Amino acid sequence: MVSRMARIVHMGKLGGYAALLDGALLEPDGRILWPSVSALTEALRRAGITPSDMILDTRSPAGVRPAAAVSGPAAASPRSVGLPLAA
Helix, strand or coil: CCCCEEEEEEECCCCEEEEEECCEECCHHHCCCECCHHHHHHHHHHCCCEEEEEEEECCCCCCCCCCCCCCHHHHCCECCCCCECCC
């Protein structure tokens, strides 16, 4: 039997937890966002999905300060093929 393992993600700005399986958001018990890790892991187990022990955190390590504005040539540096970098 193959066990499926979901990644748990702390959605920093939303203030809750979500689960990803193969890059797609899961909806255990019809919900996407959960208030706690324990509630989410219990719902995943009921659905037959193993939750990961590691939690990905989407909060910025620098806090909630806005990023500095970029202007001029640094905003879109050309790559070797002449295309601008993706933002």
